[in-house]
Amino acid sequence: MTDRVPPTINVAPQSKRSRFPLAVLSIFLILLGVGLYLAWPAIEGGLNRPEFSPQLGETGLTESMNVHSQQQSNSDTQETTNTNVVENNKSNLKFDSVLSPSEHISQLLESIDELKNNIKTLEENILAQKTQQIKNTQTLETVIKEIQSFNARISNIESNFMDTQKSSKLLSDNNLNRRLTEIERALLELDSSVKLEEFGKIADDALSEVNSLDFRVENLETKVIENKSNAQDIVLQSLALGRLLASASVKRDITPELAALRLSSKNDIEINSILEEIEILKVDKILTKEVLKYNFSKVSDDILRKANSSNDDWLSETITELKNIVVVRRIRGDFSPKSIDFVLLQTEQALSSGDLESAVQIIKPHKILGVISLNQWLDDAEQRLNLDSMLAKLNQILLARVNKTIDTD
Structure with missing residues (x-):
């Protein structure tokens, strides 16, 4: 017999296919x-949203309505207008199923703000009523005090009257009473006449003193107003004059x-008169001292040319022409007081120092050239x-006024 091997089944591939x-x-x-x-947190948050729990909106609405009804019961004693406002706000709190929960919440918040405003108004009304009640109480106390004062005065008058009646009963003698009455009347008339005369004299004296004081006060007020206006004018004038100078x-x-x-x-008037004199001088064409000093250098050359003299011969005429072409001046050495070089030098020195008046006086005699x-x-x-003279005069006037104002103050 041949050896046969029993059949085998390979299950490894199947196990791999079942595990995948x-x-x-x-x-x-x-x-x-x-x-x-x-x-899960997002899902849980979505389930807790107001859309999934409408009972939350209804519960908040019920609580706010309960609070409002309690506030309404506490304010029943106030005016009818405030009660109507609260009832109107209450009617606005009714749940509207058409609105979303977020809109319900915003509506509730607005209603709560209105309720706060109404409560504030009610508190102000209560405070005003309390204040008015306090004033009424004070007025009543004042009236009571005045009534008590009147009662006391009436009691004093009654007691004095009773005392007078008692004393009159003691004076039973008619003649004595008549004589006493006449004496009292005479004394009263004498006293009243003396008092009237004295009072009239005192009143006249007081009236005259009052009139005198009134007159003095008016004078002082007028002087104060004038001093203030003058001081202001002086300040403005001084500033304007400073700019002008x-x-x-x-x-x-x-x-x-x-x-x-x-x-x-x-x-x-005084200042304006001087200003009118200044305007006559054609102030838009007046030269400054610096310009006059500069122009005098040209004038001095013309003076030297004019001062050069020539004889009749042709040589002297030629020399004169040369001198006029090239101007030559002496600036050092000894000068004759009568020489033209000395005069020009003095004039230029005066102009350099700003003394225009001296310069004019020095050169003016040579106008005859x-x-x-x-x-x-x-x-x-x-x-x-x-x-310059008119400006100096204006300056002196304003300085005198300033000094006078300072002395017055």
Whole structure:
């Protein structure tokens, strides 16, 4: 017999195929469990929302209505208008099934605010009534005190009257009573006449004193008002004059500054008269001292040319022409007081020191030379000196007023 091997079945591939779905199912269940674990707070929050629990809105509405009914019962003693407002607010708290819970909550909050405002109004009314009651009580107490005072005065009058009656009963003698009455009447008339005369005299004296005091007070008020207005005017005038003086030393046209000073001196006759004299000088064309000093250097050359004389011979005429072309001056050494170089040097020194008046006095005698530029320069300098003189006069007037105001204060 041949050896036969029993048949065998290979089950290994089948076991592998049966494990694969089981592993997939396990992984799916694990992922599902993790997802539920992570999403559970959101699911729980969604279930707790007001849409899933309408009893919450109804409970809040019931509580607010209970609170409102309690407040209404406490305010029954107030005015009818406030009660009607509270009832209207109560009617607004009715549950409307059409609105969402969030809208119900907002409506409840608005109603609560209105209730707070109404409660505040009721408290204010109660406080006002309490205040009025206190005032009425005080008035009543005052009236009671006055009544008591009147009662006391009436009692005093009655007691005095009773005492008078008792004393009159003691004076039984008619003649004695008549004589006493006449004496009392005479004394009263004498006393009243004396008192009337004294009172009339005192009244007349007091009236005269009052009139005198009234007159003195009016004078003082007038002086105070005048001093205040004068002080203000002086301040404005001083400021305007300061600007005018500053402008006059640096520029030619001082018309705006003059207009400012005139505006601050509307009712000042003394100042306005000087301003009118200044305006005659054509202030828009007056030269400053610096310009006059600069122009004199050209004038001095013209003077030297005019002072150079020539004889009749051709040599002297040629020398004179050369001198006129190139002007030569002596600035050092000994000068003759009568020489033109000495006069020009003194004039320039005076102009350098700002003494325009001295410069004009030095050079003015040489006007006879007939130099046109010198004559024009002297006219400009005279206008400048006139302007400076009037400005100095204005300054002196305002300084005197300021000192007077200070002494008065």
